[in-house]
Amino acid sequence: MDASMPHRLELIGITKRFPGVLANDNVSFSVKPGEIHALLGENGAGKSTLVKMIYGIMQPDAGEIVWDGQRTVVANPKAARALGIGMVFQHFSLFEALTVLENIALGMDAKIPARELEARIRAVMTQYGLLLDPHRTVATLSVGERQRIEIVRALLLDPKLLIMDEPTSVLTPQEVEQLFDVLRKLAAGGCSILYISHKLHEIKALCDTATILRGGKLVDTCDPKAETSRSMAEKMIGAGLKDIVRAPGRTMGLPKLVVSRLSTKKSGHFDVPVDSVSFVVKAGEIFGIAGVAGNGQNALLDALSGEILGEDKDAITIDGFPLGLLDTTGRRRHGLCAVPEERNGHAAVGDFTLSDNSILTARNRLGMVVLGLINSGAAKTYTGKVITDFAVKALGPSSTAGSLSGGNLQKYIMGREILQRPTVLVVSQPTWGVDAGAAAAIHQALVDLAAEGSAIVVISQDLDELLALCDTLAVINAGQLSDAQKVGEISVEEIGLLMGGVHGTSEARDAIPA
């Protein structure tokens, strides 16, 4: 890299304001040709807003974007692509019902005959080792394969800058390695990469430079290889890290939740059912379920919560009492509460007040219904308690759930379930998209609930979270659950293999796709 060369991209004083939030406040940094540059920050730090402005999806309120030494206005994504900027989104912009080829054609600005496009796609795939059948429908592809479409789509434009938004959150550790190989090849060819993440070990392994954002402001630009994970984390969060406090000398009790051969039917096209899942959670135990997204986690949560009704009453028992045939209301009465992954629209109703949202799940356990009529006073009091105990930032019980930030809504939802003192609590992605402070609070609340003797199941894609939080761990893949193992006795590599579909048996190991 020649120091006299102009920067590929330079941002000068970029500012973007949303109602009530300053998403980016005077942010300036630059990216050199062939550099892998990390953009690091917590959820809500302003990373996504910043790259959306680089890619032309949004316009800055103030500041300048300089591209190859020229002041530029990136009017829209098309203009960005014309400049040589490619982007791979965290949430893929794919069309499930269309084929790979059609999806890629949609991302191309120039009209290219289908045959020629296919030839070029195959060439790029071979060059970077990204294998895909162009004629398959996207709906039939795994998450990792879908990401490859996005990458191929971006690479076909021969980009000079590739923006990757949280690309590894959906990948197994092995797939992450493959992705890094592709990115290193690209960088070696002179393409700059802007790599957005909050995973510090990945940034240390991959990136040349890291720019850290916090609350919309640039905190530091540093060399990640010269920093420790902890020092970067503290810059990112802005305070010393809080560790989970566990009561000393904790012991686990008798088996509380026993799940045996729980299966669901395939309901939709894109749905992965669970297949004969069995596990036991003892009183006081936190049981983690790891796995790549889309391997049956949603069906498992719905089958445990009662949203999907079972056919075998003994498939789920609490203290020996069979719950398998009960609906969510019946299961809650018997002490099983659940929190699904999707906050707005599933765990809570965005248009309803928090008080009304409390009625959704707490009405029977906490006596909010008398003779078919709702005691709204009781709901309000309980909601007030949740807000206070879980430090939810809301005006009060009559704020709508939709007006809360993601982290605050999650704290409210977790509080709403935990304060019902469930015997068994099943949660999915408890800290997805939540800032570190809120995540720590939620983790602590889960540990405290377990300490009181509840059995807790945590389904998460964040392996770091599970390793920090859980006593026991199992991995879900293609709807099947691996044997449970004690955290501390299992290595990340083993978990990674299980997530990729390799089970303990030799038969399964032979079946690994290359």
Place this chain on the structure above:
Amino acid sequence: MQFRLEKRAEPSRFMLYATPVGAVILTMIVGAIIFSLIGYDGIGAVREVFLTPLTNAYKWQDLGIKAAPLIIIGTGLSIAYRANVWNIGAEGQYVVGALAGTWVALATYTMSGPWILPLMILAGVVGGALYAAIPALLKTRLNVNEILTSLMLTYASIQLIYYLIRAQWKDPMGIGFPQTRRFAESAQLPTVIPHTIVHLGVPIAIVVALVAWFIMSRSVFGYRMRVVGAAPHAARYGGFSENKTIWLAMLVSGGLAGLAGVLEVAGPFQRMVPGFATGYGFTAIIVAFLGRLNPLGVIFAGIVLAITFVGGEVAQTTIKLPDAATGIFQAMVLFFLLAGDLLVRYRIRRVVTTPAGAA
């Protein structure tokens, strides 16, 4: 200078209730302009359609009996639409309810007693609910779109009137007119204010709306309807089955439409005639929306739409405004209301373009 939409943190309650009033006022203004442009007396039309029914005390009883079916059907629809159950076949359920009541009236023609009218009303409610049960069954069992089925059944129900009054139920004294005989005394809905045409249906409509308001705002039933409509996934998580909700919504809205039908046939009509289906079931859709799917609002909206009906008739005779103008005014109210919905969730901001973005 430009305008930009900005999402509100919370939906505006003020706008929620101000926009229906605004929609009516805008309809009056824009309606006056449009009707003037196409060669009618625009201001006169608006005056006759919207104001004369209010200022002329003689028209008030007309308002009452026109508002009653609109309020009853509109209340049922407001409950169903809350749950995102799109019953737009209320007109058909209204007709079948009236036919069920007619059947009781004809079967008891030679009898008398205070039990006949309640029995007719019961038959009407059950008839309307059963007719709504068809789309409910198809929706819950086979996921067939209820909008299309309920509407198709409306067209079919009108043929059913024609068939019954041409064949089995034909008035033997009718000199060939396809209509039923006039109901016996015991099967006629009594008036509640002497020397007027205001029948028992008017107080019933008010009571229905008030009871519905209480149930919708205070009970688990109302909560169920609201949560299924707002977030079906969350409703399932909260223990409310979507299918059961569809059934309840369809049966309640169909039953109320049937109630309106039987009250109408036993009150103003007192017999079944070919022109019985006058479109209350469709206008009630506007009533439900204009009332913001809130039964108290439905009372207000029912009166507003009743004004346009009565006023439309006035304007027909006084300024020769065609009958169809009423429908246009009613549709305009709904258009403006739907346009105004934006203001509930968004605010309009004036933005002065900053030099940073300009190049």
Place this chain on the structure above:
Amino acid sequence: MEMLIPIIVTLVGAATPILIAALGELVAEKSGVLNLGVEGMMLVGAIAGFVAQFYTGNPYLALLCGAFAGAAVSLIFAFLTLSLSANQTATGLALTIFGTGLSALAGAPYSAKPIALMQPLFPDMLARDPFWRVFFGYSFPVYFSFIMVAAIWWFLKRTRSGLILRAVGENDHSAHSIGYSVTGVRYAAVVFGGAMAGIAGACFPLLLTPQWAESMTAGRGWIAVALVVFASWRPLRLLAGAYLFGLVMTMELYAKAGGGVLAVIPSELWAALPYLATIVVLVLISIRRDASTNAPACLGKPFMPTN
């Protein structure tokens, strides 16, 4: 065979307006917009076509006027649902109420005034031939409807614009983030649907009954909406569905004319049959598994770009 020919000719006449309206709705729905105002747009097209034919006697101009009128009222729908993100179901219903009222108001002076029917496209030698009229005896809209089936199939399947339209209906947010104008594409699709509904409406006075009658489309617009579901959003199946309905309506006409066995069933039941058949058809299609999976994923959902 000789007997079948008049039946086929009637059938084609009954099926054509439904097919044209349904094709327009199919394109709108493929872009993700559910416009329930087809019936209203058809009525507005019908009166516009009638008035144009009444004054000019030029049926092609009448069809064009129908198309313009249908497109014009569809713009109200487009503005409310696409620019102001109003509820599509409610706005579609409002459009139908509005179209019914507007057409009745505009048509009031014309009741019981006849116009000339549109003449067959081909020379009399073919068009009046007792046999060949089964192929050549129709006026322009019939051939137009066939051409449009093929054209829309080709457009959706083979062209880049068709791909973009499908993409917008499939995932509006992705299409937006790639840089396509979701609102623009949908405006175009809705206006196209409106123009087609307008032409379909104009077919009623021009092809079927040469006069104006209030609500003369008699729910055919709703049947067109149902047909799109029945056809699983595929143009060729739409053709089959429209002709199936044409058959039902032809049977009704023959029953009314007192045709033998058909007259055993009460005429009111025949009149109700197209509507009941619609329900049966919707039930049959829903029993098939893949029916709803072909529905555009964003159908009926409002889209508001954030920027």
